[in-house]
Amino acid sequence: MNINPDIPANRSPAAWSCIGQPADTPRDRILSAATELFCHNGFAATGVDTIAHHAGTAKSTLYAHFKSKDNLIEAVLEREGQAWRSWFFGQLNKTAGTPAQKIASVFDILELWFSDPEFYGCPFINAISESNSEDDRLRAAVASHKSHLNLWLHAQALEMGFSDPGALVRQMTVLIDGAIVAAQVSRDASFARVAKEIAARL
Amino acid sequence: MNINPDIPANRSPAAWSCIGQPADTPRDRILSAATELFCHNGFAATGVDTIAHHAGTAKSTLYAHFKSKDNLIEAVLEREGQAWRSWFFGQLNKTAGTPAQKIASVFDILELWFSDPEFYGCPFINAISESNSEDDRLRAAVASHKSHLNLWLHAQALEMGFSDPGALVRQMTVLIDGAIVAAQVSRDASFARVAKEIAARL
DNA sequence: GATGAACAAGACAGATCTGTCCAATCGGGG
DNA sequence: CCCCGATTGGACAGATCTGTCTTGTTCATC
Numbered sequence: 001m002n003i004n005p006d007i008p009a010n011r012s013p014a015a016w017s018c019i020g021q022p023a024d025t026p027r028d029r030i031l032s033a034a035t036e037l038f039c040h041n042g043f044a045a046t047g048v049d050t051i052a053h054h055a056g057t058a059k060s061t062l063y064a065h066f067k068s069k070d071n072l073i074e075a076v077l078e079r080e081g082q083a084w085r086s087w088f089f090g091q092l093n094k095t096a097g098t099p100a101q102k103i104a105s106v107f108d109i110l111e112l113w114f115s116d117p118e119f120y121g122c123p124f125i126n127a128i129s130e131s132n133s134e135d136d137r138l139r140a141a142v143a144s145h146k147s148h149l150n151l152w153l154h155a156q157a158l159e160m161g162f163s164d165p166g167a168l169v170r171q172m173t174v175l176i177d178g179a180i181v182a183a184q185v186s187r188d189a190s191f192a193r194v195a196k197e198i199a200a201r202l
Numbered sequence: 203m204n205i206n207p208d209i210p211a212n213r214s215p216a217a218w219s220c221i222g223q224p225a226d227t228p229r230d231r232i233l234s235a236a237t238e239l240f241c242h243n244g245f246a247a248t249g250v251d252t253i254a255h256h257a258g259t260a261k262s263t264l265y266a267h268f269k270s271k272d273n274l275i276e277a278v279l280e281r282e283g284q285a286w287r288s289w290f291f292g293q294l295n296k297t298a299g300t301p302a303q304k305i306a307s308v309f310d311i312l313e314l315w316f317s318d319p320e321f322y323g324c325p326f327i328n329a330i331s332e333s334n335s336e337d338d339r340l341r342a343a344v345a346s347h348k349s350h351l352n353l354w355l356h357a358q359a360l361e362m363g364f365s366d367p368g369a370l371v372r373q374m375t376v377l378i379d380g381a382i383v384a385a386q387v388s389r390d391a392s393f394a395r396v397a398k399e400i401a402a403r404l
Numbered sequence: 405g406a407t408g409a410a411c412a413a414g415a416c417a418g419a420t421c422t423g424t425c426c427a428a429t430c431g432g433g434g
Numbered sequence: 435c436c437c438c439g440a441t442t443g444g445a446c447a448g449a450t451c452t453g454t455c456t457t458g459t460t461c462a463t464c
Binding site: 039040041042044045120121124125126128129130131132133139142143146167170171173174175176177178179180181182184185186187191194195197198201202 | 241242243244246247322323326327328330331332333334335341344345348369372373375376377378379380381382383384386387388393396397399400403404
């Protein structure tokens, strides 16, 4: 079963993201450059001139494809989210075993992600941290992104015979988000293993 | 034992932060206004004119007290971190019981924090998310802030007879950061209880 | 009363930001 | 060949940003 077939999932672990992917059309180059710059320097701190220059396109081309910077940010998050899920579920679908083993392997894949020297945390969490107010569009985008993994976790919990699968999903949310942020703050990918050990006791 | 006596710890739970505290001197008003605006709108998105206006001071006064915006950000983080720790450890020192019970109560206090309608996540995590690169000064400030709680946790783990107290500290880091981010993203304070239940199994 | 530090108010410079617009250019399909 | 859409390069407007500076005022202290 391939959950997210939108994007081919055969990326190298160290280059899972949109960044560095072959980008032939100007639109792709803009999205790739914007993703890299947004993730590396922050959303507000990155200007559209910088993005266009880094993408090798004219600013007019950028505004021909995206009607505003906010619109570009949304597109970046959507594409990066899709790419991440495609890579993540691609790795997940490679693992066999019981649902419990599959859930444990989630943290192995996270550790691969954290070990990327270009790891910058979860772009969705970072976007929420930066635009910390009543940005409901952004919150909806984050919820949509997170829901894919949550649905998968819910299915695994059901298969394991959990009476309250939602409880496991919420626990995994804490462990996954905690591992992401701890690894991001401390630049220590091994927090994925810490979370994995905790999850093993659930 | 009062761990952080720098600032009196008798704040109401819903107004633990520097925001809204009596601020008589211009310097205090600037710090309070900057804290509020930085946390609500983001660091990069908040201008010094806005801060000065919101503080009811002149911009020259701001630059008389802080030599740059980055310097102001550092001062805000330091003061807000101190205020948070003072409130947090004040709450923590009120709880009695075994070290295990004290550790469990950490999550009760976190839930108080998350339940503040003005809860905006951890300013340090947000700052790291925004300035996502090689800002070593910021990373050091975050490490310093987190170390207070880590030292306390380490002591509790020792008292509980853990052979590897550092392991418990790392596990708690995942649970605490995970609860903070999950509560921030979903606006659901009950993630503190989810983390508490997980911690009970350690 | 005189002095001096702190502050207010705001002009100002220089950079940067988002977003628009226009003329020139390129390239593929009829 | 011709046309048309896509793209380029850059000027441009208007706003905003950080940081400096000047002038005048307030106020406590000598």
